[in-house]
Each structure stands twice: as structure tokens, then as C-alpha cells.
Amino acid sequence: MAKGEIVLGCLAPHPPHVVYAENPEQNEPFSEGGWEALRWGYHRLARKLKDIDYDCIVVLTPHWMTYVGTHFLGLERFQNISVDPIFPNLFRYHHDIQVDVELAEAMHDAAAEAGIITKMMRNPDFRVDYGTIVSCHMLNPEWSKPIVTISSNRSTHYYSNEVMNEQAAALGEAVMKAIEASGKRVVLVASHSLSHRHFVTEAPLPEDMSREHIYNHSQYVWDMKIVQMLREGKTKEVVEILPEMIEQTMAEAEGGGLSWMMAAMGYPDYPAEIYGYQSVIGTGNAIAAWDPNEATREIVL
Amino acid sequence: MSEEPEIVLGFYVPPHPHPLLAPEQNEGWGRLREAFDTCRQRIEETDADLLLIYSTVWPSIVGHQIQAHPKPVFTHVDDDFHFLGSMPYEFRMDSEYAEKFKDSCEARGLHARTVAYDGFPIDTGSVVALKLLNPDNRIPACIVSSNVYSNRAEQIVLGKAARDAMSELGKKVVVVVVASLSNRMFTEHIDPSDDRIHSAKDDEWNRKILEFFEDGRLEDISQLSRDIHGQIRVSKVVAYKPAWWMAATMGQHNNYDGEVLAYEALHGAGGAVIQLTPAKGGVGDKEFDEDDVEYYHGDRSVLDKGML
Numbered sequence A: 001m002a003k004g005e006i007v008l009g010c011l012a013p014h015p016p017h018v019v020y021a022e023n024p025e026q027n028e029p030f031s032e033g034g035w036e037a038l039r040w041g042y043h044r045l046a047r048k049l050k051d052i053d054y055d056c057i058v059v060l061t062p063h064w065m066t067y068v069g070t071h072f073l074g075l076e077r078f079q080n081i082s083v084d085p086i087f088p089n090l091f092r093y094h095h096d097i098q099v100d101v102e103l104a105e106a107m108h109d110a111a112a113e114a115g116i117i118t119k120m121m122r123n124p125d126f127r128v129d130y131g132t133i134v135s136c137h138m139l140n141p142e143w144s145k146p147i148v149t150i151s152s153n154r155s156t157h158y159y160s161n162e163v164m165n166e167q168a169a170a171l172g173e174a175v176m177k178a179i180e181a182s183g184k185r186v187v188l189v190a191s192h193s194l195s196h197r198h199f200v201t202e203a204p205l206p207e208d209m210s211r212e213h214i215y216n217h218s219q220y221v222w223d224m225k226i227v228q229m230l231r232e233g234k235t236k237e238v239v240e241i242l243p244e245m246i247e248q249t250m251a252e253a254e255g256g257g258l259s260w261m262m263a264a265m266g267y268p269d270y271p272a273e274i275y276g277y278q279s280v281i282g283t284g285n286a287i288a289a290w291d292p293n294e295a296t297r298e299i300v301l
Numbered sequence B: 001m002s003e004e005p006e007i008v009l010g011f012y013v014p015p016h017p018h019p020l021l022a023p024e025q026n027e028g029w030g031r032l033r034e035a036f037d038t039c040r041q042r043i044e045e046t047d048a049d050l051l052l053i054y055s056t057v058w059p060s061i062v063g064h065q066i067q068a069h070p071k072p073v074f075t076h077v078d079d080d081f082h083f084l085g086s087m088p089y090e091f092r093m094d095s096e097y098a099e100k101f102k103d104s105c106e107a108r109g110l111h112a113r114t115v116a117y118d119g120f121p122i123d124t125g126s127v128v129a130l131k132l133l134n135p136d137n138r139i140p141a142c143i144v145s146s147n148v149y150s151n152r153a154e155q156i157v158l159g160k161a162a163r164d165a166m167s168e169l170g171k172k173v174v175v176v177v178v179a180s181l182s183n184r185m186f187t188e189h190i191d192p193s194d195d196r197i198h199s200a201k202d203d204e205w206n207r208k209i210l211e212f213f214e215d216g217r218l219e220d221i222s223q224l225s226r227d228i229h230g231q232i233r234v235s236k237v238v239a240y241k242p243a244w245w246m247a248a249t250m251g252q253h254n255n256y257d258g259e260v261l262a263y264e265a266l267h268g269a270g271g272a273v274i275q276l277t278p279a280k281g282g283v284g285d286k287e288f289d290e291d292d293v294e295y296y297h298g299d300r301s302v303l304d305k306g307m308l
């Protein structure tokens, strides 16, 4: 069996607004659009993914928050409605998700072997979080591939951003080992935004783009700093300054997604592909991808 | 508002699913369950016609969300403790109160909205409280969220808005706060028989807070919120808010008969079932420092003035 590999890593923010704006048949509310800079970026990345041969998408999501260890989806199918607890007016999405349980178990076992507290999630009534659903819908609207969701252990809250970074890195290395042993071709997804301060009020028409802007300039400057470093291939440095960035911007990277993915990919030193940046209800969202294949790697934006 | 609302009982209960799903696995969880059951009986003995829940485990961002679905039906599973089982529910909500509460929030300068969507994820704490305290939906309920960015002034005005709506509709209310005391859990999976409060420090603080509750000193606990947050709360949110809201909603004083029905560990966190009954004839101890205690103008921007 050939060694498994990561064929793409994606920073894929999950504001439900982007799915709402797309009006897919799975989502109940109707919109007049909005947030095109993100959506069009996602469309382009989804087209790229279609040309990549892969078996499974593995998502680390900050909206499955676990305080007791790191959990993995452990049943083959989850069919339900996902209603966003924060934006139920925008996101009521009927989903039918296939899970690669074999890979989930392999990652669980590798993480446990590395000393990480782990748990398989085997309750059939469990509702998959909306971060997973939004990121996966935007990357693969046909849902043509199985996924694995990994929960976000809240070590930032329980300890510190630095401890989060270390634990996420250990998880990333363990996940990589499991992928290699599996022989599978895997797309990794860190499902989160960058700066993460929200407005606490909403426009009467949420997609009214005349109302959308970053929460404040400081958030914007941090976001641009990170995007620039990613363009320059400075992923190790980005992970090293994340604790500071999280502190200053309430960045959603606190859930460990980017730190986990960069560790799993061995801290790429080649340029990230940048697909878009836009604010959503004040938060800063960048779509980026890391393509280990130099032949297909592009400068997108 | 001229009329004071009639609040018949107040409860402070833990958000974890163990007392509902696994009371037999640990003696302490069983005692918490018994305490819930006692509270349920006491609620049944009142003529309350509204059960209002404030849940610290229902976060909101866009203002304050108020559950208004007349009959939410779903099967809930906890993010961490999914292995303890599922929580199917069908509740009866007081949509009229929810709307009035929202209007009262807006009248006091707060951004608020009702939510009434099939499949909306009602949080573990609210599900546990409603299933154990009001299992037959005898009393219509309402749930209000805890805004992640809000702080003391906003929480207190939110409580006042809850009172306004109670007065206007002439409700007799049971107020329920869903919150841990110390909220640090073990980060490992434990054998249920090994459960204990995470640290001696958490335990000591919890017991001190319980002394205040037993003395009925709700407003004093409210005033201690920042200390409590710094000492025994994991920094998930900006502040320990439930006592602010509870005191503002029940009336900002210390005139209660307090009773701690149980205090036990829940995977390391401090879980207590506490009853507060409004008393007559005590001495109040109000202490305000806001410029305007009746209308929310936002948190005070003290730094702005330094820039003049």
C-alpha cells in the first residue's frame, strides 16, 4: 500500500452567512446574496479540489467544543438539521454526512498513543456542528467525499494559547502518522476565521453589504499581517505569533485548527494560495490553501 | 414600571447532564438528582405560571436571544458527554412572555430577539433543568441566552427587562439560573466513582459562595461576581454573569431564605442546587455605581474621557 498523504490543507472560515448567501437547497432561509469576495474565493478553491484526487476531508472545528480531550466522529452517517445557535435566522441546513470511520479511528488511536486524551463519538443522535457543515459545503457542495470531524479541545481556556499550540501540534503530528499509515489521500481543513470580534447587532437585512466592515482597524492590521506571512511561507512564524494574535483579536485560531493543520503538514515553507479575505459581521475571514504539489501550486490572489 | 413582579422561587442549578442521564453512576450525582426532584415538587406546590431560565451555556452574540418556540421538539446530545446518552425533549414555551421580554429589552436599550425555529439547539443546561424541574410541562417556560460580550451593566439591565415583562403580564414566576459554581472540569475521562471538586481552592470558594446563598445574600454574591470570576472561573467568557442577572431579576437585595439542597462535583466542576425564596422583613443591601440604573447606555467609556 502506498503511503497516505495530505494532498491539500485549507484554512476555511465557516460564517454561516456564506452558505446563507448561496441559497443552496439544503438551507431553509432565503437570501439576496452577499459576501461575494469570500464566496467567489470558495468557488475557485472548490474547483481546484475537483481536480485533486482525494479520499476524505478531515476538519478540525471550533464549534464542537470539548473540554475533556479531543473527540472524533465515530459513526458512518449523520442525517439531521443543523440550526446555528447564534444565527438561526441564516442557517437551518438539512444535511446527510458520510464519515470515514476507519480513518477517524486510526487518527483517534494515533493521538491516544501520543498521549493525547481522546474519545470516539458514537451517539447516533449527535448533531454535527455548523462549522464543519459550512466549511465542507463551501469546499465540496456536492458532499461527494466522506469527512472526519475532530473536536476542538478548549486548552486555550483551560490553560493558555501556548498550551493550545503545543497540544494542537501534537495532535497534528499524530494525525499525520495515521494518514500515512492509512494509505489515503486526505484534504485537511482548519475551519475558522482570523480576527473574531463580532458586532452585537445585526442589520435588518443581514446581507446588506453597505453595513459590512471589519470590527476595527486593529483587527484588520493583524489579519493582513497573518495573510502576508502566509503568502511568504512563514507558517512556523505564524504559529509562533498566534498566541499574541489570539490575545489581541480574539482570533478563532484559539480552537487550534491552524496550529494543528500546520503541524500535520510539517509547517510548509512555500507560499499559501490566497483565495479571498472579507469581514463577516465584523470578523476577519481569509480563505487560504497549501498545495504540497509544486506543479499545481498557484498564485491565486 | 410601577408594579413589582411576583417571583415565587429562585433556583441555581448546574448545567451538566449527569444528574439527568447518570444519577446512579455516582452518589453525588444522585444527590444532585434528588435535589432537582425536591425542587420540582416545590415548584409544583406553587401557583407559578412562568418558569424563566437564564443559561450560561447558551451563548449569544447578536444581542440577547429569547426562546419563543411554543413547542420545541428535538433530541439533544452533549458535546463532551455524548456517551452518557441522548436527551429527547418536547417543551412548552410561553411565546407571549418571550415577545414581551424582547420588547422590554429594547425599551431599555438592549439589542434582543426571539428565536422560534424547529430544531434550534437548546443547550444542555436548559434541557436538563426543564426535564428535571418541569417534566410534564405543567408551567410554560422561557429561556434567555448569555451574550458572550456583555458585562455587568448589560446583565443587570437584562434582568430588569425580564422583570418589566413579568409585571406587564402579571406573571407569577420561578426564576432558574443554569450555571456551575467553579467550572473547571477534569481534562481527562474519569471513573465516575473518582469524581471530586477539581481543587481545594475551588472547593473553598464554592463553600464560601454557598454560605452567602444560604444566608439569602443574593445581591452580595452579585457584588462579588468579579472576584468569583477571577478565582474559580475558567476564562471562557469575560465575566461570571449569572449572579448579576439573577439578582437583577429577582430584585436587588439580600432578603431571601436560602437553602442549599446539594453541592457535589460534576467531572470536577462545582454543581449546586440552591433555592432562594423571597422573604419579608430582611434588611436590603443595595449598592449601585452606574450613572443610570434604569436604562442601558452601554458600558461606561472611562478611557474616552482621558483622551480629551
Ligand SMILES: [Fe+2]
Binding pocket: A014, A015, A062, A063, A131, A192, A193, A252
Ligand atoms: Fe465560528
